Amino acid sequence: MGTYEKITPPDTGERITFSNGEPNVPDNPIIPFIRGDGTGVDIWPAAEKVFDAAVAAAYGGKRKISWFKVYAGDEACEKYGTYQYLPQDTLEAIKEYGIAIKGPLTTPIGGGIRSLNVALRQIFDLYACIRPCRYYAGTPSPHKNPEKLDVIVYRENTEDIYLGIEWRQGSEIADKLIHLLNNDLIPATPEHGNKQIPLDAGIGIKPISKTGSQRLVRRAMKHALRLPPNKQMVTLVHKGNIMKYTEGAFRDWGYELATTEFRAECVTERESWILSNKERHPDISLEDNARQIDPGYDNLTAEKKAQICGEVESVLNAIWSTHGNGQWKNKVMVNDRIADSIFQQIQTRPDEYSILATMNLNGDYLSDAAAAIVGGLGMGPGANIGDECAVFEATHGTAPKHAGLDRINPGSVILSGVMMLEFMGWQDAADLIKKGIGGAIANREVTYDLARLMTPPVEPPLKCSEFALAVIKHFHS
Numbered sequence: 216m217g218t219y220e221k222i223t224p225p226d227t228g229e230r231i232t233f234s235n236g237e238p239n240v241p242d243n244p245i246i247p248f249i250r251g252d253g254t255g256v257d258i259w260p261a262a263e264k265v266f267d268a269a270v271a272a273a274y275g276g277k278r279k280i281s282w283f284k285v286y287a288g289d290e291a292c293e294k295y296g297t298y299q300y301l302p303q304d305t306l307e308a309i310k311e312y313g314i315a316i317k318g319p320l321t322t323p324i325g326g327g328i329r330s331l332n333v334a335l336r337q338i339f340d341l342y343a344c345i346r347p348c349r350y351y352a353g354t355p356s357p358h359k360n361p362e363k364l365d366v367i368v369y370r371e372n373t374e375d376i377y378l379g380i381e382w383r384q385g386s387e388i389a390d391k392l393i394h395l396l397n398n399d400l401i402p403a404t405p406e407h408g409n410k411q412i413p414l415d416a417g418i419g420i421k422p423i424s425k426t427g428s429q430r431l432v433r434r435a436m437k438h439a440l441r442l443p444p445n446k447q448m449v450t451l452v453h454k455g456n457i458m459k460y461t462e463g464a465f466r467d468w469g470y471e472l473a474t475t476e477f478r479a480e481c482v483t484e485r486e487s488w489i490l491s492n493k494e495r496h497p498d499i500s501l502e503d504n505a506r507q508i509d510p511g512y513d514n515l516t517a518e519k520k521a522q523i524c525g526e527v528e529s530v531l532n533a534i535w536s537t538h539g540n541g542q543w544k545n546k547v548m549v550n551d552r553i554a555d556s557i558f559q560q561i562q563t564r565p566d567e568y569s570i571l572a573t574m575n576l577n578g579d580y581l582s583d584a585a586a587a588i589v590g591g592l593g594m595g596p597g598a599n600i601g602d603e604c605a606v607f608e609a610t611h612g613t614a615p616k617h618a619g620l621d622r623i624n625p626g627s628v629i630l631s632g633v634m635m636l637e638f639m640g641w642q643d644a645a646d647l648i649k650k651g652i653g654g655a656i657a658n659r660e661v662t663y664d665l666a667r668l669m670t671p672p673v674e675p676p677l678k679c680s681e682f683a684l685a686v687i688k689h690f691h692s
């Protein structure tokens with residue numbers, strides 16, 4: 216057992232361990248929780264009540280969670296002293312018990328400490344941030360058909376600019392780097408021409424690795440294979456037209472991973488065009504097939520044309536027998552979309568998407584935007600998953616203006632707990648909570664955020680704590 220300075224694990228309960236990336240869960244697991252800053256004071260107690268009620272109702276005392284309070288953020292500084300935002304005790308506890316759940320933690324803008332939320336993901340290598348955005352019937356939305364959106368943002372969680380390697384404008388290292396780049400590295404790279412970095416720039420580093428990209432896409436592919444046939448799709452989201460060697464590489468590595476490790480189970484969008492061209496016109500020439508998949512084909516250089524014909528030929532040689540004649544329609548579709556386009560696509564063609572595999576920053580933006588369509592951040596759960604640890608947390612932050620008022624929507628943390636219970640294999644408890652949330656919303660028993668969007672508006676809205684009770688009441692309705 217770990218040694219702790221200021222906290223004591225519960226007397227009863229056992230550890231969750233991991234083997235081959237999967238949790239082994241005893242009937243009485245100890246689960247550390249971080250209450251969180253800001254509205255964490257409201258959300259956590261409400262959510263805990265729902266989790267305990269659901270587990271008790273589902274398993275009648277056979278299973279029970281022993282909660283282990285651990286500290287981070289402002290609460291940690293109060294207990295452990297100034298600047299002790301993420302005490303060693305907390306890290307030890309999460310490491311020892313494997314699965315944890317947390318409320319939001321504050322990150323100052325422009326200076327001060329770096330994000331504790333991001334630090335936890337990096338320390339425990341929680342490389343997949345999974346944020347489902349799914350509609351609950353009756354939830355008000357600014358969109359006409361929010362029920363059409365059912366996507367899961369699969370966000371790479373450990374690198375990109377979130378690695379936090381950057382230098383302030385005017386600092387010695389920023390100046391050194393700018394001079395090195397302007398005088399040496401940029402001139403040595405012909406494709407950069409005579410570009411120069413402004414001397415008064417701050418500098419940030421955006422590393423995107425093959426390993427980081429592929430392990431995220433691997434998890435996304437495995438998830439897609441567990442979905443119903445019509446949702447078996449992974450869309451690689453990137454801005455690779457502009458950032459070719461980072462975001463473009465993410466796309467290329469994603470396709471490479473899918474078409475090697477999952478060759479029998481997937482088809483890329485481009486492959487599907489090649490195959491269906493041949494299905495519709497069995498005698499189609501390689502060149503006519505190439506012309507149809509690349510609309511600008513006739514204006515390309517001879518070299519580029521030969522390359523596309525080669526692509527058509529190798530696809531047909533490699534997968535016609537296994538994927539042709541419509542067999543590809545039963546495989547996981549892997550496609551890619553440019554990041555700005557996907558923001559409008561999830562609004563204009565929501566039902567055409569399922570799993571959205573993204574790099575860190577794009578996934579951060581996209582998960583808030585997708586949550587807005589299905590009712591807002593109060594309905595946006597999340598999970599940070601690694602191979603030996605998992606930390607569940609909502610998509611939103613501390614919402615400080617609502618802190619301590621018992622008014623914020625705890626739905627997102629409650630739904631994060633649903634993800635946790637499902638990850639633990641406690642599906643019956645998870646299902647009760649989903650039913651309870653659905654029942655409460657359908658009955659217009661909602662907090663201010665949903666109340667103000669409903670027609671007619673719900674007045675007065677439920678408090679945060681009352682919403683938790685409404686969810687419990689609707690477990691069996």
Ligand SMILES: NC(=O)C1=CN([C@@H]2O[C@H](COP(=O)(O)OP(=O)(O)OC[C@H]3O[C@@H](n4cnc5c(N)ncnc54)[C@H](OP(=O)(O)O)[C@@H]3O)[C@@H](O)[C@H]2O)C=CC1
Nearest residue numbers: 318319320321322332592593610611612613614623624664
């Ligand atoms: N994982 C984490 O812990 C995260 C932490 N943060 C941190 O949180 C702090 C505050 O960030 P901020 O930009 O204000 O973003 P927040 O996500 O905290 O809040 C922005 C707005 O979203 C709405 N909202 C958020 N949560 C809920 C909820 N549970 N129910 C209903 N509505 C909700 C509220 O809108 P309205 O007032 O219009 O109703 C709120 O004012 C920052 O320090 C930031 O760094 C941010 C994101 C994630």
Ligand SMILES: O=C(O)CCC(=O)C(=O)O
Nearest residue numbers: 321322330332333579610
């Ligand atoms: O850590 C933070 O303060 C913000 C992180 C964030 O917005 C997110 O992970 O969604």
Ligand SMILES: [Mg+2]
Nearest residue numbers: 579580583610
């Ligand atoms: Mg965010």
